[in-house]
Amino acid sequence: MKFINKKKILHYIQKNPGRSRTEISKALSISKPTISKLVDELINEGWFREKESSSSSPSGGRRAFQIYFNHNAKYIVGVDIGGTSVEMAVMNLKGDFKEKVVLSTQEHLSKDLVQIIADNINSLITKSSLENSQIIGAGIGVPGITDVEKGIVFDAPSLGWKHYHLVEKLDNLLPFPVYVDNDVNVAALGEQWKGAGKDKRNILQITLGTGVGCGMIINGQLYRGSSFAAGEIGYMVTDKHAAEEAYDSIFSGYGFLDSHIGGPSITKRMLKHLRTGDEESDDWPAKRIFESAIAGDKNALNIVDDALSHLAFALINVISIVNPECVIIGGGLSKSMHHFLPEIMSTIDKHLPIETSVTITKLDNVSVLGAAYLVLKEHESILQV
Structure with a gap:
């Protein structure tokens, strides 16, 4: 129940920034002492930051503290593998890009494309001045029918992939979880998130x-x-x-x-x-x-x-x-x-x-954004939407 309530509070503040503990309590019908305790935990964990209100309370008492979500608490990676190009970016939890790179798909397809993608992800993280521990995971959009549960690309004609174990290969190259889906699905997620x-x-x-x-x-x-x-x-x-x-x-x-x-x-x-x-x-x-x-x-x-x-x-x-x-x-x-x-x-x-x-x-970069949002959809954590 504690985890569920913390998750409710976190998602509420993501959508309603600048609310006080009292406002959160009323909105979620959770007691004020419980809200106050859980908000303090979320602040200590880095998910929230608080700022003193610029105005006094209606009763003339001390100013309330407003709660805001920390979009830089963690980061996510989005990758869109297309038949022509591969686009990838590191972004914060708001979808703001830290670093981005675009590669030619066909130029690298005859080589080890997956290794090259992993190398570039690691490079982007380094350029962003981040540590791997700050990355929740990477989402990948692929132009083909994909088993999202097993991480297998059944058929991607433009890449020449059939029954390709993409997630298994990337799991051996990256220190955080990897999620994969069809490129059109991740584009839909991008529109749902930001478009x-x-x-x-x-x-x-x-x-x-x-x-x-x-x-x-x-x-x-x-x-x-x-x-x-x-x-x-x-x-x-x-x-x-x-x-x-x-x-x-x-x-x-x-x-x-x-x-x-x-x-x-x-x-x-x-x-x-x-x-x-x-x-x-x-x-x-x-x-x-x-x-x-x-x-x-x-x-x-x-x-x-x-x-x-x-x-x-x-x-x-x-x-x-x-x-x-x-x-x-x-x-x-x-x-x-x-x-x-x-x-x-x-x-x-x-x-x-x-x-x-x-x-x-x-929406620009819709598939890269959607691939990153896939992580927030699939990764089981307090952030899962």
Whole structure:
């Protein structure tokens, strides 16, 4: 009971800084002597700091002491392993970065990528002037289906990992706990912690890049499914007739929706229209095609409209099942989506009577933040959320 009460007090002050012991007692319905004793313990342990109020009490007595959470009591590490780059950072409990580094994934993949990640984490901790004992743990986001309980990456095509024992390898290299999850799930956690999903309990995170992914937070917690494959909407079929016919699967293992709205699929259709070869794909990234569509290029506009039609119908299907408070669109292609969001919403509103907010992410470093927040979600301690 003592641990539970200390945890209640800690989380209350995290959300309501500057409260007095009396205010905490009233808010949590815990006796004032108990509150005072536990607050003193939390101060001695470094979780809280107190500051004398600038005003006297209403009765004219001595000034109360206000209690604040110490965001620098401990630190966490967030790592986002992407097909193109690996981003990692050390941050405090508020999500403020101490140090950050970005590496090229493909450049280090042929070497020992996990060892390189561990070396860089240790380097970041040293540069932050911290000790390992101050680190609660590291959270890792991986682009693939991941068994979060065993720490095994079942399949990450862009990394060439199959049944890869990631946590076991990192446990041998790092002196603190390591937690791992799918990259879209950690992006959803980032939005829940610091972005458009803050203070919301039912969130859909859609990421648009090479393919399309979906992270689901239901009743405040990640929903991962029976085999950790919930949200793999890249396999969703949004056109029965097109699915029954032969269509180009962009990469082995990618699904129908991936092959119609992913960046490489948009590029491939543009090159096909222009009748140019794949060697020119670097000249026509999806971002350029979106820009051409916005500028009024009819061919680019037709290609983008078709892709966004598939996206809109996919959102209709998922929203109708999950009934989220908000849908947040992120990933590399999201930066090109603002101009087309009204069109997507028009299609959704036409077919779906459920009112749902759909927004483009505004949060930088969302996956790194989410990976760090994964530690706070999974690590069993007084901080666990």
